[in-house]
Amino acid sequence: MPRFAANLSMLYPEHDFLDRFAAAAADGFQAVEYLFPYDYSAQQLKQRLDDNGLVQALFNAPPGNWAAGERGVVSLPGREAEFREGFDQALEYAAILGNDRIHVMAGLLASEAARARHHATYLENLSHAATQAAKVGVTVLLEPINTRDMPGFFLNQQDQAQAVCKAVGMANLKVQFDIYHCQIVEGDVATKLRRDFAGIGHIQIAGVPDRHEPDLHNELNYPYLFELIDQLGYNGWVGCEYRPRGNTSEGLQWMRDWQAR
Template sequence: MPRFAANLSMMYTELPFTERFAAAAKDGFTAVEYLFPYDYPAQDLQKLLQDNGLTQVLFNTPPGNWAAGERGMASIPGREEEFKLGLDQALEYARALGNRTLHVMAGLIQPEQDREKHRAVYLRNLAYAALLASRDNITIVIEPINTRDIPGYFLNRQDEAQEICQEIGVENLRVQFDIYHCQIVEGDVATKLRRDMSRQHAGIGHVQIAGVPDRHEPDQQSEVNYPYLFGLLDELGYEGWIGCEYRPRAGTSEGLSWLKPWLK
C-alpha cells in the first residue's frame, strides 16, 4: 500500500508554514517533506512533527542563493567548500528531525560551460556527501528535473542519474524519481520504474508525484494514470514514501479526493 507524504512547500500554502503540519495531519497524512528547513530552528520543527504525529521524510541541501535563481551547488566548480558547509548544516537538521533521506541539488549549467568538468565535480561532491551521510544511516538522493520548470538544471534524465549512482557505487546514494519530471522529459514512466527500482548500487530512493502538465493534483485531470503507477510501485516492492509535490488548484484539503481511497 503506498504511503504518502505532504510536501509543505507546495501544499497548504494558504496557511503559514508552521501551521501546515497540523493541517496535513488533520487530512490524514502521517509524513511530510518540504524544500528547506533552514529558516526555522530544528527544535521548533521537531516539536511540530512530534505534536502532530508526523515523520519527516525528505528535504534538500542548501541551494545557494535561491532568490537569485541558484538551484544547488553540487555540480558547480569552485563551490566545493560552500557545498560542504551546506551539507554539514543539512545533516545537522536531518539528525535533529529524524530525517533519513536528503536530496542534494545539482545546480545549473550554461550551454557554453564544460559539462564533463561539472560532472567530475558532481561525482566528487556526491561521493563525499554519501560518505558523511552513511555515518548517520542517511540516504543521499539525486533528482532529474525537467528543463521547462528549471531551465539549465544539470541533471534531467533517469538513465543518467542511475549511471552516476552506479559509477560512485555506494549503497546510500540513490535516485529521487519524480514522476512529473520524468513524464515531461522522457515519458514511458512504468518501464523506467521497472528498470530502475532495484538496480545494484543505484535504484530509487524516493518517489514524488504531481499531475501533468500543470503540476496540480495527481487525479483524473492528469495525463498520467496514477492509480496504475501506485499499483506498480506496490508490485515492485517499493516501501518508501511518495511525496506529493504539487500545487493544488484551489484549497489543498478540498483537492484531496484523489487521496482518500489510498488512506483507508
C-alpha cells in the first residue's frame, strides 16, 4: 500500500502552518512534506514532528525571491553562488529534520534562445548539489512542472528530467514524479512510471484538472495508479500535494477508502 505524506503547504489551510502537523497526524498521516521550511527554525519544526510522531519526507531548497515570482535559481546563470549557499542551508535543515530528499526547483526560462546557457548552468549546479548531498546521504530531486500552472518553467517533461539526471551521472540525483504535472503536460502516466521507475526518487499526487483530491471526481484512475506503484515496488512516500475542495479531513475519504481495502 502506498505510504502517503501530507503536503502541509496545501493541505489543512484551515489551520495555521505549525498546527497542520497535529492535524495531519490526527488524520493518520505518518509523514509530511511542504515547500519551504525557512520561515521557521529547524528546531521548531523538529519539535512539531516529534510531538506528533511524524517523519519529514521532503522540502525544497530556497527558490530565490518567491514573492517576486521566482521559481528556483539552479538553472539561472549568474546565480550560482546564491544557489549553492541556499542548498547548504537546505542540507542544514535536513540534518535536523531527518529527511533524505531535497527538491531543487529549476527556475524560469526567459526565452528559448537562452535554453542552452541555462542548461549548462543547471548541470553544473546539480553536479555540485548532488556531490555535497551524497556526503550526508541525501538525494537531490528534479521535478518537471506543467506550463499551465507555472509558465516558463525550465523543466516540463519526464524524459527531459531523466536525461538531465543521466547527464550529471550521480546516483543520488533523481526525478520527483508528480502525477498531476505529468498528466497535464504529456499524459500516458502509467507507461512513464514503468519506463522511468529506476530514476524516480519521489512521487506526488493530485486530481486533474483542478488539483483537488485524487478521488473519483477527476480524470485519472488513481486506484489503478496506486496498485501500479505497489507493483513496481515503490517504498518511498507519496506526497499529497493538492488543494482540498473543502475541509481537508472530510476530503480524505479517498485515502480512508483505499486503506480499508
